[in-house]
Amino acid sequence: MEKLKNNKFQHVFLYAILAVILFVALYSNVKPETLDVELFTVSDQTIYAPTTVEDKVETQRKEQEAYDAVEDQYxxxxxxxxxxxxxxxxxxxxxxxxxxxxxxxxxxxxxxxxxxxxxxxxxxxxxxxxxxxxxxxxxxxxxxxxxxxxxxxxxxxxxxxxxxxxxxxxxxxxxxxxxxxxxxxxxxxxxxxxxxxxxxxxxxxxFSITPNVVFDKDATEEKRQQAIDNVKVAQIKQGQILVEEDELINREVYRKLGLVGLLDNQQSFKPFLGLGLFIVLILIGVVYYFEKKDSPISKKYNSLLLYCLIFAITILLMKIVSLFQKIDYTHIGYLVPVAMGAMLVKLLLNERLAILTCMIFAICGSVIFNEGVTGSFNFSVGVYYLFGCLAAVLFLGEHNLRSKILQAGLFVAGMNVLVITAIMLIRNGSYSNVEIGSYFIMACASGLVSSVLTIGFMPFFETGFGILSTMKLIELSNPNHPLLRKILTETPGTYHHSVMVANLSESACEAIGANGLLARVGAYYHDIGKTKRPQYFIENQMNIENPHNKLSAQLSKNVIISHVTDGVEMLKKHKMPKEFVDIAEQHHGTSLLKYFYHQAKQSNDSIYEEEFRYPGPKPQTKEIAIISIADSVEAAVRSMSNPTPDKIEKLVRSIISDRLQDHQLDECDLTLKEIDIIAKSFCESLKGIFHSRIEYPELTKKQKVK
Incomplete structure (x- = not known):
């Protein structure tokens, strides 16, 4: 209970860190600006209005002008x-x-x-x-x-x-x-x-001609009131130039500077209140995702910590690049490799979270790159970031190769160019060739740098957080990996068995929506412990006498069970992912070694089943449970003399039923419907492996001669 409380505190702490990152990054962009200027001095910079305010003095002046312009009514x-x-x-x-x-x-x-x-x-x-x-x-x-x-x-x-x-x-x-x-x-x-x-x-x-009209007070007042009502409220618009560089700050300019708050040393709390609400809305989305996700709280903490790091790095890049706005690079925001953050979240965490992050980055970018106008939003940059990040996430999709990250970068670059082109056309402005070229260069650089940084950061995150990403799995599936080479050279029978189990497991996992790639690669290593005593396992006994014939059932049992603990030690020694260690440790669960148990039972009736069971634990995930069943099914079908589809299906159903009755699948979240789908997948795969073959005439003739 105490550990659970600590984990929850850690989550709250990370959410607070995320809020601080957002506040620090956006603070300067919403902070009301104050100027140290004096009346009747020359401005050393062009000053823009930071917000839109009503100019009551100007409104009253215009109303008075309209009032005076109305002639008396007669x-x-x-x-x-x-x-x-x-x-x-x-x-x-x-x-x-x-x-x-x-x-x-x-x-x-x-x-x-x-x-x-x-x-x-x-x-x-x-x-x-x-x-x-x-x-x-x-x-x-x-x-x-x-x-x-x-x-x-x-x-x-x-x-x-x-x-x-x-x-x-x-x-x-x-x-x-x-x-x-x-x-x-x-x-x-x-x-x-x-x-x-x-x-x-x-x-x-x-003498007789005289004025024949009299002053109509009511009509005159009505006309003048109409003139006043028609006067629009005077406003100082956000982004409006109040004074140009090297221009004199006269009384009117000074009055406007004070009106928009640039002369007020007392900071207004409203922008910070708005920023706080803004951060709360972002955190609600993040908290909803992480707290709703059905996974162990420790794993949530690692995922949240990783997310905070990726988020902080991306926001830091935005902030650093935004500093160049002060040297007249007002559109430098198009250069930020913001798609990097979205790709890292997609590859290391989750696609849904990556899409949410795309929207958050777009909003933050529109505030950070507000072109020096405090409190405003640069919607062009926001749209640019949103499309670029979404393009990266959607392009990656189910791709599992590192080369796809570079292709995703090129795709993002192309999308950036299209978005910038659309923005320029919508604005209907006139752009020089130099401006257009600079925009396109920044768009391409943003996409390519995003992919390069993603490839660069991934190994550090995978190693630091023990993340078994798709690309990491593909690297571990390389036959040249030292452990796979060890299995292949020292236990070729076990290697072939592992490949068969991998094929069965991957198909079954994909049929029920589990992680097929994890099951495949994990199955390659699940019997790595057999390399310690390869000759004691039947698939590796080529032209040699079975060593178990000279051992007691109790000793043989210990040798067979030891391949689980040996495999766990070897995987830990080579710092393999925890998921692989779990597969090696749990793929036999607490199942019974029936052959040696019955052999021991014949010589000693006081033997208990628990003595001939694997130490466990039982399979905890769908992938491990499927590998566990596939391991038994493959070995059983391979031992059949003349496998037929009906025999295969009957055997598969029998093994699964035996696992259920032995309560080996109680601790994983497989449903009966999924178990039925798994059985059908195994049967389909095995029928393809053990299909009927054509009997060649030459081979038949030789067999008859023999």
Whole structure:
């Protein structure tokens, strides 16, 4: 229990280490930047806005401009026009009235022979008019009107009333009054009035034309409010240039620098809170994978530690390369061999975890290579990393050769070139040949360096963590390996037996989804202990007497059982993978040596079965269980005199049934359905090995002669 608690603590510690790695790597890319600048000094660098903020001062300024740009709103008052028409009519009516009074006076009996002079008529006219009108219209204006003929006067009245009515039917603000009077005078010019009457009519018209609109406060405020509402909120955009290099920092620039927080020495906690949430989301995915995975906790710890190392190395490479952004290599992120991390995780751990890691690397890369804009994301680099890493993982697939890693690097390089091409086309920008060439070179270098680094790191990780990778298995399956050479030269019968067991085991493992390659290579070494006393095993007894004929059953038993312990010692001595040691140790489980047991039983009835059983343990994995069954099946079928498909199947089923009844398969997680599939696989493989052969005539004839 205490050990389990310690292992859990180790897991938590590694998760914490992973969180620290992410925080340290991304800290500088989200940390709010502060500048030591002074007002009215020259900037020594081009400064970009680190975030998007609202510029309230600029917004208010634009709103005020929009407000001031709206002119006062006026409304046409027809009452003013009617009033002015009535006024001009009343003036002419007063003139006509004065003229009629004179006529009446001349016709009356009391009339004197003396007529009124024009000046007297004007005096009488002014008495009839209001002082306001009398004061504003000179006597010279009235003189022609009171002296002219009635027809001329009527004509003048109609002309003036028409002109005033026409002009004032339109809006006449005070600023357009002069223009309106001018239009009225021009309209009068088309009449046939005498010069002096026309002059008088012109003066009356100019007097009558007056502004006919009044200020509409409500309409004006509504228009101005609409203008304010139409003003967009002013913003300082993230990445916007606030001041160019060698440019003066005036008050406006200084205000904007302060607005985006570049002058505030008190760091904002928001970016770090966001970074913390970001790291938590990444860790949730990693924890979910490792804690859900059904494997021993010690193995989980090794896998997690390995993952942390691969992750740290990849992130460190990103961070180191990102430092070159400061010397104008803004797109240097395309050079990072990020696919290396994905390939190592795929080859050493798991494909699903590798795909998750691809997404994590893409997100981290988009933050690390944010081109100097704090807190922003470089989505181009993120997409580039995602496609490159996924291409590496998917290309490797089931490939098991180191040469495939180099091919994967070439495939990643090609994918990188395609992604960069797509990005450039989507941006629709203009690029020089030098820029395009540099992008393609970085893309190719990223893929190739990824494969080279993967090949370079793999031996260290495999050795350091005792990982039995696919490529390690292929290397161990090489017949030139010292132990395999030892089996082949010293125990050729055992070697042939091991190859047969390997073939049977691999087919059966692949049929149920187990690790066929591990079973094959492990089967090559499962009887390595027989090389210590090869002549005591029947497959190696060529033209020699069986040594067991001279030994007691008890001693023979010890010799046979010792090949398990001898094999374990030899494998450990040569530092072979633990999986091979387990196969050698468990492939007989605790099964009974029936032949020697029955032989001993005949001479001594007090012998117990436990004395003639292998020490075990029983098979713990599917692969070892399959090798265990294949070992017995191959030996049994090889001893048959005339194997037929029916006999083979019956024998295979019998051996498996015997293993089940002897409880040899209790500690591995094989299901009955899988056991049935294994039996069918063995039968198919054995039928192919022991198929019927054509009997050649020449050979038959010789046999008959003999």
């Amino acid at each position: 409304v046409l008052k027809k009452e003013i026009t009617e009033k002015q028409v009535d006024l001009i009519s009343s003036i002419f009516d007063a003139i006509i009235e004065v003229r009629k009074e004179e006529e009446i006076a001349n016709k009356s009996e009391d009339a004197t022979s003396t007529l009124l002079t024009p000046e007297e008529k004007v005096k009488r006219l002014q008495e009839k008019l209001t002082p306001a009108i009398s004061d504003k219209i000179s006597e010279e204006t009235f003189l022609p009107l009171v002296s002219t003929t009635d027809d001329e006067l009527v004509l003048a009245k109609d002309a003036v009333v028409t002109a005033v009515n026409n002009i004032m039917s339109k809006e006449i603000p005070i600023i357009q009054l002069t223009e309106a009077k001018k239009q009225a005078v021009e309209e009068l010019g088309y009449t046939s009035l005498k010069a002096d009457v026309l002059k008088a009519a012109t003066e009356l018209t100019r």
